[in-house]
């Protein structure tokens with residue numbers, strides 16, 4: 001049988017984002033995420049047509065995914081959306097950074113007669129658990145017929161780190177009926193917030209989920225946490241900073257660990273900034289002044305759809321009027337949709353960002369590079385990019401997880417920060433991390449101001465300690481160090497490597513989320529919550545560190561409380577149980 005050795009890269013896609021908002025337990029979600037994009041050349045070499053199943057094997061496991069044709073050219077690279085399927089072949093090794101390697105993994109791919117398994121089958125096969133998804137079927141919250149129409153302007157979109165604050169939401173009869181100005185994913189978040197909703201707290205009894213009152217669910221959740229010797233409190237990036245404050249209070253009370261999703265995306269960025277500082281600007285400054293935009297290891301057209309329009313390449317600023325006044329450069333391992341609209345696309349070999357950044361630093365300083373190419377990039381192109389950078393009036397580098405996950409991790413980030421610092425000897429240059437979840441920056445900020453550390457904070461000794469090699473979600477779960485978990489506004493079972501997810505499935509888990517997600521399938525207690533930024537107001541920080549107040553535009557379903565209210569009740573109950 002033919003097989004190919006390819007480099008596996010995982011990441012976000014628009015379909016993954018939109019279907020995730022519709023509900024992750026639906027077959028349609030599996031349809032969109034249990035796939036692998038292969039270049040037409042590689043499909044031909046394998047002798048499979050788009051739509052056929054292929055077996056993906058790495059040193060860490062194997063899984064069957066549906067092959068689809070890549071939209072851009074990237075022979076030798078296989079791309080798969082983040083999902084519970086592809087995660088079973090991801091390495092949980094973090095190299096001491098806390099962040100697993102989701103990109104640049106050696107994989108063997110071959111045709112197969114097997115089919116792509118359903119989510120239930122996947123959980124049974126890889127985590128040894130029987131789940132009945134029919135017990136977790138969400139409901140559509142009724143309303144919308146009749147009633148007055150109200151157009152609410154300047155609403156902040158609670159999906160990605162762009163936190164677009166110009167969204168208009170038309171509400172009729174207490175229901176969102178139209179969303180203007182948001183992108184496809186943002187619109188899906190608003191319009192689908194009432195679909196597939198979890199409306200009742202659930203507690204697992206004799207292995208089966210049973211509907212219970214909120215009081216009973218809080219009591220059960222508090223018992224799990226209070227009886228735990230060392231609990232993990234994880235998530236926090238898709239909720240308000242007010243909820244984050246309560247989470248840290250709870251972690252301190254429990255003597256556990258609190259970690260936010262930074263540890264699996266931009267943890268190395270935090271570490272890199274701690275090491276060498278940074279050069280920042282607000283998105284407004286970049287929009288108004290930047291005549292050079294560089295996207296490095298990030299694909300805004302899949303993950304931050306309005307970023308180009310609102311803040312960078314295509315934005316109309318005060319001094320820079322639009323695309324014609326700007327140069328756009330994309331550095332990536334594959335030809336992404338953003339690469340197609342760039343003036344210059346630099347294809348870097350997977351995992352060699354550090355080398356390319358080092359060569360660029362040499363070129364910026366007019367030093368000789370004694371090689372014909374570095375990281376797969378001819379030196380002429382490196383000098384060309386260095387010249388473009390030095391001659392810009394105001395340059396901005398937006399970097400994503402393609403850089404943070406590149407080998408070297410925080411060292412690679414330190415190197416890219418130093419490149420930007422070097423460039424400031426010539427001109428004005430800034431950099432900005434492309435943060436994913438809408439309040440992941442806020443989760444870091446709250447953690448910083450309350451504990452001194454941005455993520456992965458341990459309270460075992462009653463004072464905060466931080467070491468990403470020990471107190472981060474992937475390390476703690478992979479090593480089996482925690483004996484219970486509270487998951488707030490996050491879905492680690494859908495996003496963590498298999499080894500970590502396996503151990504999460506072995507401990508009692510409390511999930512607080514507006515919808516049933518993949519982690520809810522293995523939970524002991526599930527408590528439904530309202531959507532921050534839609535059904536509850538709250539504060540969040542944009543990717544550039546600007547804080548914004550999110551509006552409430554409709555009421556939550558009856559009896560469904562906010563994360564803040566649920567955490568306050570949990571704190572009270574844990575205090576009571578612990579006699580604190």
Ligand code: SF4
Pocket residue numbers: 157158159160161162163164181182183184185186187304305306307
């Ligand atoms: S770019 Fe992000 S914040 Fe803006 S509308 Fe789309 S999902 Fe929402």
